Amino acid sequence: MIRIFPFCEDLYQASVKPVPDEIMHVNLTTTKISLAQAHRVLGHISYSSVKHAIASGKVTGVQLNNDTKELLCEACTQAKPHRKPFPDAATNQATQYGEQIHCDLWGPASVISIRKQRYSIDFTDDATQWIMTDALATKDQAQAAYEHFKKWLKHQNNAKIKIFRTDHGHELYNKDFDKHLFSKGTICELTVHDTHEQVGVAKRPNRTKLELACAMLIDAGLPKFLWFEAIHHAIWIKNRTPTRALANQITPYEAKYKIKPSFEGVPPFGTPAWTMIVNAGKLDHHA
Ligand SMILES: [Zn+2]
Numbered sequence: 050m051i052r053i054f055p056f057c058e059d060l061y062q063a064s065v066k067p068v069p070d071e072i073m074h075v076n077l078t079t080t081k082i083s084l085a086q087a088h089r090v091l092g093h094i095s096y097s098s099v100k101h102a103i104a105s106g107k108v109t110g111v112q113l114n115n116d117t118k119e120l121l122c123e124a125c126t127q128a129k130p131h132r133k134p135f136p137d138a139a140t141n142q143a144t145q146y147g148e149q150i151h152c153d154l155w156g157p158a159s160v161i162s163i164r165k166q167r168y169s170i171d172f173t174d175d176a177t178q179w180i181m182t183d184a185l186a187t188k189d190q191a192q193a194a195y196e197h198f199k200k201w202l203k204h205q206n207n208a209k210i211k212i213f214r215t216d217h218g219h220e221l222y223n224k225d226f227d228k229h230l231f232s233k234g235t236i237c238e239l240t241v242h243d244t245h246e247q248v249g250v251a252k253r254p255n256r257t258k259l260e261l262a263c264a265m266l267i268d269a270g271l272p273k274f275l276w277f278e279a280i281h282h283a284i285w286i287k288n289r290t291p292t293r294a295l296a297n298q299i300t301p302y303e304a305k306y307k308i309k310p311s312f313e314g315v316p317p318f319g320t321p322a323w324t325m326i327v328n329a330g331k332l333d334h335h336a
Pocket of ligand 1: 088093122123124125126264
């Protein structure tokens with residue numbers, strides 16, 4: 050496939066037409082890769098999680114070959130602090146997609162992103178644990194991001210938000226927002242930041258997302274200003290890997306679409322690619 054990408058700030062920006070998530074699984078081939086390679090393809094989730102995801106058949110498109118050595122991953126060593134694992138029990142309560150949404154705001158990032166943003170905002174659906182993420186230049190864009198997400202949910206899934214939860218009341222919640230939610234019949238529940246007992250697995254601050262993003266940037270040797278690109282890919286992977294927050298530890302993808310996700314042909318984040326130079330002279334490099 051040949052595409053023309055605009056050049057911006059020393060990078061080629063690839064704007065790829067989105068493929069609906071529900072048809073991305075239509076791939077019946079399987080690639081055999083080492084455990085270390087699978088760890089990188091699956092965005093640096095733990096070796097045990099990689100083995101569980103593949104052996105249980107909860108993700109498709111990749112299989113492990115005979116090389117199952119758990120090599121020390123330097124990127125993970127640098128990116129992830131040692132901490133206790135999250136609880137085993139499924140904690141989601143909702144049954145319908147979109148009826149309970151947990152919102153998590155992160156930032157400001159220490160480095161401004163390539164698109165001049167400093168914050169990321171996540172909307173996690175309680176029933177499926179499916180996460181949508183967006184980047185913001187300032188915190189006061191959070192309400193607009195919520196409005197955009199709400200409209201998307203309505204048009205794409207015909208879903209209405211019944212309960213909106215956040216542990217960032219002081220940042221997201223104000224009188225206007227309160228009035229708006231009330232007028233739409235949405236209940237707002239404020240939770241205590243970073244308290245596992247209160248917010249549970251489904252609503253905990255999304256620290257693993259940041260750890261995976263950090264490991265991917267380190268592993269690929271990419272600059273920090275691509276932090277949102279790494280977060281976006283980490284969320285893509287989290288939506289396709291098993292989670293303890295759901296019964297039977299299925300993937301959010303399976304909970305949402307009732308089919309298993311495929312990792313066939315997915316390269317590790319930051320894999321170098323050649324770009325063709327369209328107007329190159331006959332003696333110039335063409336890629
Ligand atoms: Zn790693």
